[in-house]
Amino acid sequence: MDEKKLPSRAENYSEWYNQLVLRAELADYAPVRGCMVVRPYGWALWENIQKALDERFKATGHVNAAFPMLIPQSFMTKEKEHVEGFAPELAVVTHGGGEKLEEPLVVRPTSETIIGTMYSKWIQSYRDLPVLINQWANVVRWEMRTRLFLRTLEFYWQEGHTAHATKEEAVEETERMLQVYADFARNEAAVPVIPGRKSENEKFAGAKATYSIEAMMGDTKALQSGTSHFLGQNFAEAFDIKFLDENNQLQYAWTTSWGISTRFIGAIIMTHGDDQGLVLPPKLAPFQVVIVPIYRKDEEKERVMQKVREVAAELGAFRVKVDDREGLTPGFKFNDWELKGVPLRIEIGPKDIEKSSMVLSRRDIPGKEGKRFVPMAGAGQTVAQILDDIQANLLRKATEFRDSHIFDCESYEQMQDVVADKGWARVWWSPDSANELKIKEETKATLRCFDPEAEGEGICFYSGRKTNQKAYFARAY
């Protein structure tokens, strides 16, 4: 086996994914089982994701804050469904300072309880509302089986927590943030997603309603890539978040929460990656452009490097990496940066300098097709155009792939056939938790979300009942 080659995506998707994460130096396994080390290259990608999301949060009036990682166990038990949902996956601290604690502390799996506790102190009047806070944090969930980025014991995310005076406002907030996520996914990550409501079975523990953005990976499995929850007054009642309204009436607040995690990096990898490695969308890529200098003899080196520096300076508006590593052949560097998913590569050698041109190689179009000679003059504008085009092309390709793997199914047989290995099934669906579980057992497919674009009425593919709702079923990560 040639160790330099990645496993083929088509032949072994899991192995391909795993090797890709490790060898592109996004992340590594940690000494503790199920944990992950995010390496600098992976973290740089995450920081770009953070930046893009933070901009959107600011635009919608949210501010950042930080809450404790350790939560008294009793907080977790206040909301009945919440504790039932999370109890099996909690890490618990029983000792501190060498002594057994009177009350164990839970390492936060999510922060509704601690934030709810604080909101009950902060909120007295309708004038205090809405409270629109986000926190960037790490959380711990003791999962049985883990996978780099997709499901690790500890993961990084942002969690927004808001409190509102009315149900309508909270519902609006839940839906707004779902759309913020969908917009981010499409326009920054070039990941086309379907934003829709989750079924009762799949909703967040303690929520009245859960919405998610669902993305289709390269093996046609679905990945829940972000969630937004309408919590109703459940947490307000459990944590006593009350306020006096304009009529001097005591009311429970209406709350929401929403989050996107490092799992999204997995979504980017599995949406765009190919047999050569990662393909990163220009807007989020740690390096948008890599320049590989090519020279045969030492006397050529200075001349080439000087040109390279000139071009790099002209591309100051972009995130540019000059690969000046010594002793590596250009071929090695090409493969290395392709593995790491850099959207655009520039090659500059003696031949190019003579012609005052350079080679541009697009990561989204493999092989010779993606290469072209361009004049060095006006490099900035050319690069800007091509990066835009790559960004658009990635979204277009991913959308085409997704749409060609969604099938409208009318019968259970048809649906089983589709979710077995063809893609997602879109069906008329009369909501029924028991039926949903049966389908999961028989096909391994779950209800990903209700179709937000469903119109009219039809016959449920499973129960035969009349319904006005459509749903997506798929195998999922």
Add this chain to the structure above:
RNA sequence: CGGGGUGUAGCGCAGUUGGCCAGCGCGCUGCGUUUGGGACGCAGAAGUCGGCGGUUCAAGUCCGCCCACCCCGACCA
């Protein structure tokens, strides 16, 4: 927790019916030649063979116990 598997150099692995110096590829270090699609030569460094115990003249190899990790299920952003 149920089923299956693997532990030998940083990584990936080979090691026969027990046998004397524990090997190969990649990577790493040094020197030289190279550099337009994963360079080559020479010289090197690097191992409690997962742990403990047993059988034996002799254990990476056989036996027992333990530990760790991986894959498939149940759980999940």
